[in-house]
Amino acid sequence: MAGLYPLAPFLALAGGFLLAACQWLILVYAPTEATLGLPQKIFYLHLPLAWWGLFSFFLVFIASGAYLASRKRFWDVLAGAAAEIGLALAALALISGAIWAKTSWGLWWTWDARLTTTLVMCFIYAGYLVVRGMDMQPDRRARIAAVLGIVAFLDVPLVFFSARLWSYIHPPSISLEPEMKHTLVACIASFALLWLGLLLFRWRLAQDAINLEETTKERLMRRE
Amino acid sequence: MLKAALLIASKDLRLTMGRGSGLLQALLLGLLLIFVFSLSLTPGQRMSAQGAAAIFWMASAFCQVLIFSTLYGLEEINGQRQGLVLAPSPAQGVWLGKALAGLCLLVASQTLFLPATIVFLGQEISDLWRLGLAIVIIGDIGIVAIGSLLGALSQGQSARESLLSIVLFPLLAPLFLGGIRIGSAVFSGKLSEGADGWFGIALAFDAIFVASALALFPSVYNAEE
Amino acid sequence: MLLQLRDIARFYGSRLVFKGVSLGVRRQSVTLLAGANGAGKSTLLKIMAGLIRPSAGDILMDDGKEAVSVGFLGHMTFLYPELSAMENLRFWAKLHRLALPLSSFEDMLERVDLSAFAGEKAKSFSRGMAQRLNLARVFLPRPALLLLDEPGTGLDTRSTAILHREIASAKADGAGIVWITHSLEDDIARADTVALLADRRLAFSGSVEDYKRRRGALPTSAIEARPDDVNTRMAGGGEPC
Numbered sequence: 001m002a003g004l005y006p007l008a009p010f011l012a013l014a015g016g017f018l019l020a021a022c023q024w025l026i027l028v029y030a031p032t033e034a035t036l037g038l039p040q041k042i043f044y045l046h047l048p049l050a051w052w053g054l055f056s057f058f059l060v061f062i063a064s065g066a067y068l069a070s071r072k073r074f075w076d077v078l079a080g081a082a083a084e085i086g087l088a089l090a091a092l093a094l095i096s097g098a099i100w101a102k103t104s105w106g107l108w109w110t111w112d113a114r115l116t117t118t119l120v121m122c123f124i125y126a127g128y129l130v131v132r133g134m135d136m137q138p139d140r141r142a143r144i145a146a147v148l149g150i151v152a153f154l155d156v157p158l159v160f161f162s163a164r165l166w167s168y169i170h171p172p173s174i175s176l177e178p179e180m181k182h183t184l185v186a187c188i189a190s191f192a193l194l195w196l197g198l199l200l201f202r203w204r205l206a207q208d209a210i211n212l213e214e215t216t217k218e219r220l221m222r223r224e
Numbered sequence: 225m226l227k228a229a230l231l232i233a234s235k236d237l238r239l240t241m242g243r244g245s246g247l248l249q250a251l252l253l254g255l256l257l258i259f260v261f262s263l264s265l266t267p268g269q270r271m272s273a274q275g276a277a278a279i280f281w282m283a284s285a286f287c288q289v290l291i292f293s294t295l296y297g298l299e300e301i302n303g304q305r306q307g308l309v310l311a312p313s314p315a316q317g318v319w320l321g322k323a324l325a326g327l328c329l330l331v332a333s334q335t336l337f338l339p340a341t342i343v344f345l346g347q348e349i350s351d352l353w354r355l356g357l358a359i360v361i362i363g364d365i366g367i368v369a370i371g372s373l374l375g376a377l378s379q380g381q382s383a384r385e386s387l388l389s390i391v392l393f394p395l396l397a398p399l400f401l402g403g404i405r406i407g408s409a410v411f412s413g414k415l416s417e418g419a420d421g422w423f424g425i426a427l428a429f430d431a432i433f434v435a436s437a438l439a440l441f442p443s444v445y446n447a448e449e
Numbered sequence: 450m451l452l453q454l455r456d457i458a459r460f461y462g463s464r465l466v467f468k469g470v471s472l473g474v475r476r477q478s479v480t481l482l483a484g485a486n487g488a489g490k491s492t493l494l495k496i497m498a499g500l501i502r503p504s505a506g507d508i509l510m511d512d513g514k515e516a517v518s519v520g521f522l523g524h525m526t527f528l529y530p531e532l533s534a535m536e537n538l539r540f541w542a543k544l545h546r547l548a549l550p551l552s553s554f555e556d557m558l559e560r561v562d563l564s565a566f567a568g569e570k571a572k573s574f575s576r577g578m579a580q581r582l583n584l585a586r587v588f589l590p591r592p593a594l595l596l597l598d599e600p601g602t603g604l605d606t607r608s609t610a611i612l613h614r615e616i617a618s619a620k621a622d623g624a625g626i627v628w629i630t631h632s633l634e635d636d637i638a639r640a641d642t643v644a645l646l647a648d649r650r651l652a653f654s655g656s657v658e659d660y661k662r663r664r665g666a667l668p669t670s671a672i673e674a675r676p677d678d679v680n681t682r683m684a685g686g687g688e689p690c
Binding site: 227228231232235238239242298301302303304306307308309310311312313447448 | 495498499500501516518519521523524525526527528529530531532540541543544545546
Binding site for chain 1: 370373374377387390391393394395397398401402405418421422425428429432433436440443444446448
């Protein structure tokens with residue numbers, strides 16, 4: 001991770017530029033969907049947000065498990081960084097989804113399995129971040145956060161299936177034309193760069209704080 | 225581990241029952257919630273079956289937060305947590321003991337919430353009551369499994385009830401949805417499709433969280449501040 | 450060695466409590482652990498008990514052969530206020546998998562002078578009574594390693610005599626005892642070895658005779674907490690741990 005860090009600004013910038021370029025793909029290259037019209041184009045941003053948000057939460061889960069197994073601070077810091085980014089992306093996915101819902105169905109919110117799951121995930125990971133912000137011994141906080149990070153992700157499929165069973169409304173599945181597919185893949189890929197850049201920034205910030213603490217400790221251990 | 229769990233559970237039940245205030249607070253909060261929601265009805269009007277089931281589970285959820293906050297709070301008065309950690313039995317015994325005590329207290333509270341729901345919200349119990357009993361038992365197991373795991377999380381924290389609520393409630397969403405759907409069928413007598421799906425989800429929830437609590441509890445329960 | 454600490458260090462956040470602490474506890478011995486307030490005596494004792502992890506270093510029990518039963522008496526009494534003295538005692542005994550007849554509980558309460566209060570709730574006890582009940586809890590299982598953090602806190606002369614008698618009898622049974630004291634000079638007559646924490650390290654560790662010989666060369670802060678420190682602590686109900 002430390003080796004990747006120097007790339008962070010470039011990744012973030014490249015991600016930004018590419019996403020800007022994707023606007024051309026979205027607005028010009030991809031055809032307008034016949035029934036849903038222009039609002040459907042929100043989808044090209046909405047999907048990367050949702051995907052990378054969910055992937056961030058998956059990373060929290062992996063890093064939490066790795067922390068409990070290894071007790072290395074690295075994993076705890078990574079989990080925290082991923083959770084923050086995941087929450088931001090999931091919240092943006094919700095907002096963009098709501099805008100789409102309003103224009104296509106006339107409703108800001110509807111009981112859809114994916115929407116509900118995303119909302120519940122936002123609540124869960126917001127709680128997770130509250131726990132991370134608590135004032136307690138760093139080791140203990142890291143252990144608790146790791147346990148919560150694991151439990152939270154195990155809950156996600158249960159939330160999804162229960163939300164689907166609750167009410168079986170799906171947004172109309174769209175058959176994508178090739179240009180639409182290309183645009184979507186380009187958006188998701190560009191977003192990956194931005195995502196990785198953000199993760200590296202956030203991770204580095206937290207890691208620096210820990211390094212400072214560790215250096216102080218080492219000095220204290222060495223000084224006679 | 226089972227012996228230690230039973231020992232801790234019986235001690236906790238004696239303490240909460242003996243002191244009274246622990247369970248009483250949880251009970252009163254639940255009953256008040258049900259009563260307050262009855263105010264949303266005009267005289268003579270009945271709450272929809274689904275609404276009543278939702279209120280029943282919400283009362284149970286708040287009650288459970290207070291129960292586990294009390295149960296883990298018992299070990300903080302004179303530092304008993306250190307003593308439990310030093311005991312030769314595995315830490316999971318504490319989780320199981322608290323979960324068992326919590327289950328007893330939750331079921332006891334629900335036996336009061338149910339008549340309160342029926343009376344204040346104008347509900348009737350239909351022939352489907354066996355389904356309702358089953359979902360309450362399965363749901364409660366999941367609730368106490370995760371409540372006992374995360375109740376330990378709030379040890380030594382101020383504002384632990386609110387902390388527990390914000391962490392627990394979203395995690396419990398699948399159980400609530402199932403409980404509300406089946407509860408609504410029990411009150412209305414009309415069973416919609418997918419009932420077995422709800423039992424499947426609730427059972428999966430129990431299995432996942434009992435297993436993860438057993439695996440993860442020692443990481444959250446220890447003597448450090 | 451019953452208990453062997455090697456090069457133990459402990460941090461709280463980035464504050465170093467102590468480092469380089471190496472110390473052995475033999476069977477059938479009393480080790481006095483002393484040092485000024487905040488020197489880390491309680492922290493070291495908790496590390497010995499396994500309650501908290503050291504930031505660095507190793508702990509070896511019974512030369513790694515088998516698990517050692519530990520009795521720990523900290524600043525807190527572990528008592529459930531709503532349970533009676535007898536119920537408290539029985540709960541902790543059962544938790545430690547001791548199947549003792551009722552008579553041994555009665556006997557233990559008798560030894561700490563509480564048999565008249567066996568059925569009374571612990572919340573009605575004075576500080577001294579609670580501490581005696583706490584002693585009963587710790588001494589009842591006859592652990593091989595006894596870790597006592599200022600066991601004399603709140604005890605009057607008569608109760609202190611009970612404490613001294615129990616420590617002597619545990620030692621006679623073969624127990625290794627680590628005893629944190631704030632009045633080293635008073636308790637030294639009952640000890641075999643002395644360990645002093647000062648300036649974030651173990652300033653002295655050795656036999657009582659050695660200690661008496663080298664006392665003059667040791668940092669004064671380690672030897673005796675000032676009496677007014679002790680008083681403030683008592684009034685404040687002990688330091689947070």
